Amino acid sequence: xxxxxxxxxxxxxxxxxxxxxxxxxxxxxxxxxxxxxxxxxxxxxxxxxxxxxxxxxxxxxxxxxxxxxxxxxxxxxxxxxxxxxxxxxxxxxxxxxxxxxxxxxxxxxxxxxxxxxxxxxxxxxxxxxxxxxxxxxxxxxxxxxxxxxxxxxxxxxxxxxxxxxxxxxxxxxxxxxxxxxxxxxxxxxxxxxxxxxxxxxxxxxxxxxxxxxxxxxxxxxxxxxxxxxxxxxxxxxxxxxxxxxxxxxxxxxxxxxxxxxxxxxxxxxxxxxxxxxxxxxxxxxxxxxxxxxxxxxxxxx
Numbered sequence: 001x002x003x004x005x006x007x008x009x010x011x012x013x014x015x016x017x018x019x020x021x022x023x024x025x026x027x028x029x030x031x032x033x034x035x036x037x038x039x040x041x042x043x044x045x046x047x048x049x050x051x052x053x054x055x056x057x058x059x060x061x062x063x064x065x066x067x068x069x070x071x072x073x074x075x076x077x078x079x080x081x082x083x084x085x086x087x088x089x090x091x092x093x094x095x096x097x098x099x100x101x102x103x104x105x106x107x108x109x110x111x112x113x114x115x116x117x118x119x120x121x122x123x124x125x126x127x128x129x130x131x132x133x134x135x136x137x138x139x140x141x142x143x144x145x146x147x148x149x150x151x152x153x154x155x156x157x158x159x160x161x162x163x164x165x166x167x168x169x170x171x172x173x174x175x176x177x178x179x180x181x182x183x184x185x186x187x188x189x190x191x192x193x194x195x196x197x198x199x200x201x202x203x204x205x206x207x208x209x210x211x212x213x214x215x216x217x218x219x220x221x222x223x224x225x226x227x228x229x230x231x232x233x234x235x236x237x238x239x240x241x242x243x244x245x246x247x248x249x250x251x252x253x254x255x256x257x258x259x260x261x262x263x264x265x266x267x268x269x270x271x272x273x274x275x276x277x278x279x280x281x282x283x284x285x286x287x288x289x290x291x292x293x294x295x296x297x298x299x300x301x
Contacts, residue, residue: 053077
C-alpha cells in the first residue's frame, strides 16, 4: 500500500508549480506558558483550531509547546494565534529555530525555579497546618489525662476565631496567592482551570467562616476559617511533586534529544527487486533533493 502511494507523491513533487507550492502546509512551533493541567492544554488546542487560518494543532503540556499547522507563508496567522492565546492567559510566542536550544535551557531553568518556589510554599503551608491543628491536640491531651495542659493560654488562644482567621488569611495571601491570582484570572478570561476551582473553594470557605465569626446568628461554623489552610496545603503538596516531576522529565527528554544524530544516510539495497518506493528514492537522490516525500520507505542506519 505504501509503495503504491509513492508514485503519485513523487509525480506531484516534480509537477508542482510555484502557485501550487504556496498552497502547501507548514508547521510552526509556539512556546506556550500558563498551562497547568490537561484541561489547559485541551483549551489551548480548542482555541487554536477555532482560529481562522489554522489547519491543525497539537499541544504538549510537558514541553509547554504547541505545533500549529498553517498554509505555507501564512506567518501572520501564527502571530495572530499567539496573540490570541496571550490575551486568554496563555503567553505564547513563535519559537525561532536558531534559538530553540536557548529557549530549552531557559525553560529548564524556569522549571527548576518553579520547583524551588513550590517547595518553599509547601513548607509555609504545612507550617500553618501545624499551627491550626495545635488547639485540636487538646482532645488528645484530655484523653491522656493532661487536662491542665489542654487548657493553657496558648491552646485556648489558638482556638479563637481571630487566630484562625489570621492563619487562613496568611495562607491565602502567602503561599496560595499565586495560585489564587492565576485561578481568578483564568476564570475572568473564560478559561477556568484547576487553580480556578481551588481559588473559588478556598475563598468561599474563608468568606463563610468570616461571616460566621462576625455574625454568629447566621448559623455557620467559624471553623471554616481554617479550611483554606488545609486545602492549600494538600494542593501545594501535589504541585510540588508535579514541579519536581516536570524538571526530571524535561531533563530526560533533553538528554534523549542529544542522542539524535545530526546526519543520516539513505541506504538502498541493490539486490532488492525494484519497487516504486525504491525508484522514487533513487530519483530523489539523483536529483539532489534534501527531502523525501510521504509514502517512501526509508532504512535509517
